Amino acid sequence: MSDITKQSLTELVENIKNKKLSSTDVTKAFIDRSEKSEKLNAYITNDFTSALDKAKKFDQKPNFDFKLPGIPMAVKDLFCTKNIKTTAGSKILNNFIPTYESTVTENIWNEGAILLGKLNCDEFAMGSSNETSFFGNVQSPIDKNLVPGGSSGGSASAVAGQLTPVTIGTDTGGSIRQPASFTGIVGLKPTYGSCSRYGIVAFASSLDQAGPMAQNVKDCALLHEVISSYDPKDSTSIDFKRNHYGKELTNNIKGKKIGIPKEYRVDGMPKEIEDLWQKGIQYIKDCGAETIDISLPNTSYALPTYYIVAPAEASSNLARYDGVKYGFRAKGENLIDMYEKTRSEGFGAEVQRRIMIGTYVLSSGYYDAYYLKAQKVRKLIKNDFDEAYKKVDAILTPSTPSSAFKIGEKTNDPVSMYLNDIFTVPVNLAGLPGISIPAGHDSKGYPLGLQIIGKAFDEQNILNIAYAMEEKINFKNKITDWWIK
């Protein structure tokens, strides 16, 4: 079966359960394709040999009750994986091998999946183009020298390029949805507290969430069902009643009210994004749902708020990488000198920039003006959504203000890079779920995504809306295999 890697997760699961395919067949197919895909630079670490062993073992004693029976999967290198190097895309963790497993990946292996390897990402998930990784930038399967987005760029590239059937990323300000949008795949950022943060290298604790990335909505729902769990090891994990997201998925969204926020019509937004949005509104209507114009008045403050809160938390979260206990250590004359050299050499420019910003906004004399004010604005942004949800069941916006850009195009313009997250960041600040689905192409043939934002813990609803729209949109990703050896 030469088209194994073209199959969706749902098809693969079915074929393995029907014994039309073995785990070894599937695993081998994805390994083969991954090995031919070095140009994408999607992997930081591969675990192919051991993956094949595990697949063989699975086939010898298959358990078809699993939700991911013998399914190979590569994951973002921000998830700690036991005995497998975990770098967070940074030199400072280049030699770090955890003795423990993140809860989210543990959930995946517990359902029968097999680790293929660790996927490239922006350093400590700080970036929107996967250009800040110590292990080099990731190429988009969409086109040569195109960024796959970030920070889960390796994950997006690997799913769109069919190196892995599905994957997981993390999303702090858009790091799942933006790359999903750039590469023509589906990406879900769950409600804060839905997926455990235990064992995920922290960027900004109050914003970080793991989530699924897939070829289609159904696969995305199935994977979300596996990874979302209450975890007492994460104090911010929430014990709410979780749906069987895959099983309960329906395209019946008749009568749903979908809000269209006028503040997302930002200055300088390309016409093709506006057109896409209008098309999305039409699809919603075609599905029998209703659209309502709403206002989220504080939207314009979201990005500056995010760029205070996230770096502040990051500056503290990254203090542990000091060369003392694990990871990279530079030689120094004394303790302070060792710290300075370790962190100067161990962290890349973007990470250092954010540590500096974060340290600054928390400094005495600036705390009230920046961090405290940002927290207040964050509350206002959340209130905007609460207010809107009195009238609507979900909100439809574009995922990004533009399609993917060329590698190097925005490297020297951090602010323009940050603007990429303008539609995704408010969702993280409010702790809400958001999903990006591919909805069309721009004039260059690059994918464009639409974002559906839900109420807290209402993942099932936005998955259903995405599922219904997906059918109408009938998106086909233009993958030319340009990178294959």
Added chain:
Amino acid sequence: MSKKDSEYLINRKDNQYEVVIGLEVHAQVLSESKLFSTSATKFGAEPNTQVSLVDAAFPGMLPVINEFCVKQAIKTGIGLNAKINKRSVFDRKNYFYADLPQGYQISQFKDPIVGEGKVILDMPNGQKEVGIERLHLEQDAGKSIHDLDPQNTFVDLNRSGVALMEIVSKPDLRSPDEVNAYIKKLRSIMRYLGTCDGNMQEGSLRADVNVSVRPKGSKEFGTRCEIKNVNSIKFMQMAIEYEANRQVDLIEEGKTIDQETRLFDTKKNETRSMRSKEDAHDYRYFPDPDLLPLEISEKFIEKLKSDIPELPDDKKKRFIEEFKLSSYEANILVSDIDTAKYFEEVVAKMGKNKDIKLAVNWITGELFAVLNSKSLEISQSPVSAKNFAILINLIKNGTISGKIAKTVFELMIDGDKDPQKIVEEKGLKQQSDPKALEALIDKIINDNREKAIEYKQGKEKLFGFFVGQAMKASGGKANPQLINEILKKKL
């Protein structure tokens, strides 16, 4: 309550200075496991054997609050008559050090778990109230060991993450003696509550001492210096004395005092500047996003309140009322919970016809002396409360004299023997048969006729001689009261 005569003042020429002291006490929470992890907290374990991935701050590790430590902090707050805050917040205090794996300490900054309270000190010239500003929970850091290797520093993370209560007093203390009384009172309360073992040698109780001076009568506070991490009451007192005098000298020389952090050098008995206010760390406190605010219900607090044992102040009041003890005696008995327990057990075992005063004298006298000489805590007393009570009753009912009792007590120490048996086996029972004693005394007077005549002629000192002879003749067992009575009659 005249405070004047015992006021602690520093005198220079014509000027008198008052010393103002506030303490930040770090009390280790008595708990099997750490504040945010399940690692053990046993003292003296091999280095780095009680360290979890959370304590060593591995990537992706998250803190989870230990409910028991929260209960301990609330109980301590109740013991300090303090307000328990139903909502408190854990903050990160950011700084770099090799023994601080996270690069920040999780502490409570703006919203501590316990608010204002007070403790009462019993000073020689009366009671003194000391205000408590707050109590908050925080993690301890690890330990840097600099003297094991000439080139390298070693780090032991066993302490890393251990729960501490920082108890901040108001600047209400005025002398080294008050500091002594305050620390002892805090320790006593926490031991009663079982929330801190108060063991200063093991570092379970240490303090940062804030000292300032001001001219006597002034209402304004002077500039304070903070002496970091002093780990014995004696050193606290020495440090305060040195520091107050240093500050007074500066003022007398017309200089100003810099607000700074200082270290106490125990060998040289002096404080030294560690860092000035300008060099003070900017800790960049902010709420720890890994932890939700701590919300405590009224019910939770009420349940803990109902579990609070009788505390030293109440026990003292009861001892005075119920047992008619003096304030001084009651203080001695209640200051240590084990002493109070021992005393109450003795009282209970003495039964109906008991002499409490006698028991108190024997506990604070003979028993304390033995414990002292053997360096034992009262909980390790070689004489059980039960046998101790029997001994006191033997004195009370005249079976043995106080003097014989001391001999019996000596014998009891070895193996907690029953004093009744000792008295029987050694034949130490007091002679209280008047007829036998009269015969004995008749013989003595007969043998010492001349002295008897001298006594009758007015040489009253000789009475003692006859008592001595009688006691000697009885082998020390004669009831001294009876001897006195009979001698008076016969002479």
